[in-house]
Amino acid sequence: MSSPTDRNPIRRRDFLTRLAIGSAGLSGIMALIGSIRLAFPRVFSSGRTHRIGRAVDFPMGVATFVAESESFVLRDRGGIQVLSGTCPHLGCVVRRTDSGFRCPCHGSEFGPTGEHRSGPAPGALKRLAVRFSRDDRLELDLTRTVSRDDPPLSIPPRRK
Amino acid sequence: MSTEHGTGVDQVLKNLRQAFDFARAKIAQWHRGREGDRERSRTVSKSFFLHYHSARVHPYSLRPATTLGLGLLSLFLFAILTVTGILLMLYYVPSIERAYASIKDIMAIVPGGRFVRNIHRWAAHGMVLSVSLHMARVFYTGAYARGRSFNWILGVFLLLLTLFLSFTGYLLPWDQLAYWAVTIGAHIAGSATELTDALGITSLVDPGRWITHLLLGASTVGQDALVRFYLLHIVLLPLLSVILIGLHLWRIRKDGGLSRPEEAERWAPSSSEKGDRTILSWPTALWAEAAVFFLALGAVLLAGYAFDAPLLGIADPTSPENPAKSAWYFLGIQELVSYSAFSGGIVIPVMLAVGLALIPILDREPAGFGRWFSGPRGRRVSTSSALFGSGVVVGLSAVAIMFGWIRDWFPEVHPLIPMALNPGTIMGAFLVAYTGRVLRRSGSTRLAALAYFTGSGVMMLLLTIIGLWFRGPDWEFYWSPSLWPIP
Numbered sequence: 001m002s003s004p005t006d007r008n009p010i011r012r013r014d015f016l017t018r019l020a021i022g023s024a025g026l027s028g029i030m031a032l033i034g035s036i037r038l039a040f041p042r043v044f045s046s047g048r049t050h051r052i053g054r055a056v057d058f059p060m061g062v063a064t065f066v067a068e069s070e071s072f073v074l075r076d077r078g079g080i081q082v083l084s085g086t087c088p089h090l091g092c093v094v095r096r097t098d099s100g101f102r103c104p105c106h107g108s109e110f111g112p113t114g115e116h117r118s119g120p121a122p123g124a125l126k127r128l129a130v131r132f133s134r135d136d137r138l139e140l141d142l143t144r145t146v147s148r149d150d151p152p153l154s155i156p157p158r159r160k
Numbered sequence: 161m162s163t164e165h166g167t168g169v170d171q172v173l174k175n176l177r178q179a180f181d182f183a184r185a186k187i188a189q190w191h192r193g194r195e196g197d198r199e200r201s202r203t204v205s206k207s208f209f210l211h212y213h214s215a216r217v218h219p220y221s222l223r224p225a226t227t228l229g230l231g232l233l234s235l236f237l238f239a240i241l242t243v244t245g246i247l248l249m250l251y252y253v254p255s256i257e258r259a260y261a262s263i264k265d266i267m268a269i270v271p272g273g274r275f276v277r278n279i280h281r282w283a284a285h286g287m288v289l290s291v292s293l294h295m296a297r298v299f300y301t302g303a304y305a306r307g308r309s310f311n312w313i314l315g316v317f318l319l320l321l322t323l324f325l326s327f328t329g330y331l332l333p334w335d336q337l338a339y340w341a342v343t344i345g346a347h348i349a350g351s352a353t354e355l356t357d358a359l360g361i362t363s364l365v366d367p368g369r370w371i372t373h374l375l376l377g378a379s380t381v382g383q384d385a386l387v388r389f390y391l392l393h394i395v396l397l398p399l400l401s402v403i404l405i406g407l408h409l410w411r412i413r414k415d416g417g418l419s420r421p422e423e424a425e426r427w428a429p430s431s432s433e434k435g436d437r438t439i440l441s442w443p444t445a446l447w448a449e450a451a452v453f454f455l456a457l458g459a460v461l462l463a464g465y466a467f468d469a470p471l472l473g474i475a476d477p478t479s480p481e482n483p484a485k486s487a488w489y490f491l492g493i494q495e496l497v498s499y500s501a502f503s504g505g506i507v508i509p510v511m512l513a514v515g516l517a518l519i520p521i522l523d524r525e526p527a528g529f530g531r532w533f534s535g536p537r538g539r540r541v542s543t544s545s546a547l548f549g550s551g552v553v554v555g556l557s558a559v560a561i562m563f564g565w566i567r568d569w570f571p572e573v574h575p576l577i578p579m580a581l582n583p584g585t586i587m588g589a590f591l592v593a594y595t596g597r598v599l600r601r602s603g604s605t606r607l608a609a610l611a612y613f614t615g616s617g618v619m620m621l622l623l624t625i626i627g628l629w630f631r632g633p634d635w636e637f638y639w640s641p642s643l644w645p646i647p
Contacts, residue, residue: 090351091344092484
């Protein structure tokens with residue numbers, strides 16, 4: 001006749017102790033994960049559009065700063081393109097210079113269409129998506145960037 | 161009935177008298193405590209606060225030159241910051257509409273508000289300085305050895321907490337300095353994106369964005385960021401600091417008091433037949449501590465009276481200051497990020513911090529414990545490492561300032577190359593190589609640690625000086641601020 005401890009390598013008391021510690025630990029870890037998850041916000045980035053005016057509001061050949069969207073509107077014969085004014089290095093807002101743009105924080109330089117010239121910025125100024133709204137206002141999508149090779153938005157707006 | 165009532169009042173009066181007698185007896189006990197050795201050590205060990213140091217201390221620990229009082233200075237500045245911080249919280253409102261105005265109110269209307277804010281600001285600067293110097297003192301006297309490695313690592317965390325406390329306090333006034341310093345800081349924290357962009361995997365995994373969202377609660381610095389920084393600054397980081405400071409002080413006792421060299425035993429007279437050279441901490445150690453406290457208090461009171469804490473114009477998200485400089489203790493890092501955001505803002509600082517934490521694990525040499533530089537050889541190695549480090553920083557900075565860097569010479573180069581090879585990373589590589597050379601030639605881990613610590617300290621110091629005095633508008637090099645162009 002063998003005793004219960006011989007048949008079971010683990011005693012009931014030990015099993016329950018481990019179960020208690022294990023479940024307490026597991027719920028603690030779950031609570032920790034939940035608390036950490038809470039600190040990460042759900043950032044919705046779609047639909048941040050800005051209406052910045054009509055095409056004729058922007059002079060030809062000069063980059064015009066639009067303060068509320070921290071961007072520059074470039075209008076020339078080819079059409080309109082919009083550059084984000086936020087330096088791709090560390091997020092300072094660049095300013096216009098005679099030869100393009102320059103970041104005051106760490107000195108990155110960009111050419112007249114935002115191409116990277118020198119300094120620590122990893123690349124060119126981003127180009128923001130822009131289109132005409134129904135009433136012919138320029139509508140800027142702050143969350144969508146377009147490739148630098150895309151053609152500029154042509155003026156006047158093409159209607160279907 | 162009336163007699164019972166009378167007895168009740170009598171009883172209360174009797175109890176009151178008893179409480180009064182008890183308090184008087186306590187005070188008398190404190191006075192008596194100064195008399196007998198036994199009473200003195202009892203007084204110390206019975207008190208929660210006094211018992212943070214043991215009832216007896218070694219006279220060597222009381223020499224001003226042993227510690228320079230820097231750890232205590234940091235502790236007292238932390239206490240001053242807590243008190244002034246609580247006072248400022250009475251009026252400060254963490255909302256982007258009202259924060260700036262509430263600081264203006266504190267500066268202009270609140271009785272004593274300007275004085276308290278000034279003290280808070282200068283004590284914060286002082287604490288960064290004293291914590292850094294304290295770490296240097298502990299390092300150069302080799303006081304991280306002999307079972308003290310855990311306390312050293314606690315100290316590294318306390319240094320990081322001090323820096324992070326200063327940084328989070330920075331945003332709260334919501335002025336131009338605050339806004340742009342934190343914009344830059346948050347982008348540095350999120351600059352892993354620069355690496356994932358260069359590798360072309362940002363759409364799959366974007367740790368930079370997670371960190372930015374965790375820190376700012378949004379993609380840009382705004383109301384959510386202000387709330388988070390406020391929370392960190394007034395609750396989370398101070399609470400962590402108090403816990404770690406408590407552990408840090410308690411470990412000093414557990415590790416057998418402050419470090420001291422073997423000579424200290426000869427240096428102090430023996431007070432008993434057993435060769436015990438310690439003396440009672442009451443009252444000598446307490447007087448020394450009080451002296452440091454009043455020094456700290458006097459210094460910040462004077463500074464707060466004489467100099468106003470700066471407050472620039474209200475935050476303008478469309479136009480940074482030019483130049484936009486962060487606080488002086490981050491200018492070394494700002495100088496590094498002006499070469500590459502990810503390697504200068506994340507890789508090098510993390511490696512420096514990890515290197516600091518590893519020192520007591522990699523170096524366990526008992527020789528020279530408690531002695532400055534562990535003796536003349538250590539002094540020589542430290543001097544040459546300082547000279548070498550200065551040469552490297554000045555040389556590489558001069559090359560970058562005069563001739564530009566890789567992307568100016570080869571504009572089409574892949575972005576990973578300047579990220580890996582820029583003046584900052586090359587300085588780090590030189591430092592590691594120099595440390596390795598000292599280790600190989602001397603065979604002493606302590607000398608290698610001295611070379612590493614001195615070299616990295618001198619590098620950060622010089623980069624800070626360049627950022628502080630020699631950088632002007634657009635982060636260009638100028639010999640003096642008087643040569644800055646007029647905007």
